[in-house]
Amino acid sequence: MSEVVDTRSVRTQRRAQLSAFLTSRRAKITPGDVGLLPGSRRRTPGLRREEVAQLSGVGVSWYTWLEQGRDIRVSGEVLDAVAGVLRLSVAERTHLYVLAGLNPPVARGSAVEVTAEIRALIDGWVRGPAVVRDRYWNIVAFNVLAGRVFGCDDGEPHNCLVTFFTSPRYRELPDLWSDAAPGVVAAYRADAALVPHDDEFQRVASELAAAEPEFAELWERHDVGAPVQAVNALHHPEAGDLYFDATTLTVADHPHWSLVLYNPKPNTDTADRLAALPRLRLSESA
Numbered sequence: 001m002s003e004v005v006d007t008r009s010v011r012t013q014r015r016a017q018l019s020a021f022l023t024s025r026r027a028k029i030t031p032g033d034v035g036l037l038p039g040s041r042r043r044t045p046g047l048r049r050e051e052v053a054q055l056s057g058v059g060v061s062w063y064t065w066l067e068q069g070r071d072i073r074v075s076g077e078v079l080d081a082v083a084g085v086l087r088l089s090v091a092e093r094t095h096l097y098v099l100a101g102l103n104p105p106v107a108r109g110s111a112v113e114v115t116a117e118i119r120a121l122i123d124g125w126v127r128g129p130a131v132v133r134d135r136y137w138n139i140v141a142f143n144v145l146a147g148r149v150f151g152c153d154d155g156e157p158h159n160c161l162v163t164f165f166t167s168p169r170y171r172e173l174p175d176l177w178s179d180a181a182p183g184v185v186a187a188y189r190a191d192a193a194l195v196p197h198d199d200e201f202q203r204v205a206s207e208l209a210a211a212e213p214e215f216a217e218l219w220e221r222h223d224v225g226a227p228v229q230a231v232n233a234l235h236h237p238e239a240g241d242l243y244f245d246a247t248t249l250t251v252a253d254h255p256h257w258s259l260v261l262y263n264p265k266p267n268t269d270t271a272d273r274l275a276a277l278p279r280l281r282l283s284e285s286a
Contacts, residue, residue: 011101015069018099022067025086026052034085047085056081074100103195114141118251121259122146128244128262128274135191135256136200137161146262148277149236159204160260161188165212172235180232185218186225193224232262239273 027046031037034047034055053063058078065072066082079100083093097104114132122130122143129146131139137160139152147153151169164170164184170177192201209216232244243265251257264270 011071014099014101015071018096019067019069021095021099022082022086025088025092026067029086033087052082052085055085058082074102076102103197115253118253118259125261127271128264130262131160131260132251133160133258133260135195136204137188137191140257145274145277149234149239149242149262149274161185161204162208165208165215167234169234169236173233173241176233181214182218182221182223183225185215185221186223189219189222190224190226236273236277239277242270242273243268244270 026049029047031047031051034051036047036051049064049067050060053060056063056078058081062072063082066074076097079096079102080093083096088096094104118132119141122132122141125143126145129149130143131146131150131152132141133139139146139158139160142150142152144153150158150163151167152158161184164181188201188205192198192205195201205215205219209219232246233242235241244262245265247261247263249259249261251259264274
């Protein structure tokens with residue numbers, strides 16, 4: 001029997017956590033940290049509520065209600081202002097958004113470097129290709145086999161959604177491609193729905209729809225689905241037909257990244273064909 005979630009209870013618990021979180025962060029900031037004089041009769045550790053409100057540009061009553069966990073409307077702009085006054089880290093700012101019931105904004109700025117640990121993980125995946133993709137499905141890291149199988153090693157940026165619809169390697173197995181395409185598009189729309197105000201998803205989809213009518217038709221269905229765990233199949237120009245089971249995992253340190261691991265499909269000769277790829281490359285350069 002499935003458990004029924006009491007949404008009212010969840011909201012109440014979340015507001016209580018929001019109250020405790022803001023109170024604890026406020027206590028860590030001294031008046032001197034924000035250019036205020038400490039005063040001689042200060043009893044409150046850290047900043048007072050009215051000081052946070054003034055520095056954030058919001059009303060004292062409104063900020064008091066926010067910190068008390070009242071059921072009030074909040075905006076991202078106000079949360080950003082409060083986060084700035086309280087000097088919240090990226091993780092803390094995201095936590096503030098979640099507790100306030102808003103989708104955390106996408107971190108902007110320079111690209112996050114792939115850590116040595118993630119690099120070692122995908123390089124150590126020798127059974128098949130392995131890629132790390134960002135929230136828009138852009139590939140940010142890949143192992144040697146992924147480079148050779150998917151063509152990621154050509155020096156060009158790759159987006160998994162765009163590649164699926166435009167690469168001859170996928171389209172040369174038309175029946176399998178047609179079966180998989182609706183699920184691929186539904187998974188991308190589900191990811192886009194998590195951050196409805198992020199224009200980058202729409203940019204990728206709009207440009208692909210203009211170039212590929214089949215994608216445009218599927219995109220207009222507004223279907224949504226879980227990350228595709230189905231069989232991935234493609235025709236490699238050297239190794240021939242390759243079939244994989246793919247598993248998508250979230251990278252804990254970077255929750256907007258996904259790690260996709262590919263296993264050769266059982267009862268196919270994919271593993272043997274992959275093993276021949278290095279030899280094919282060596283024979284090319286001989």
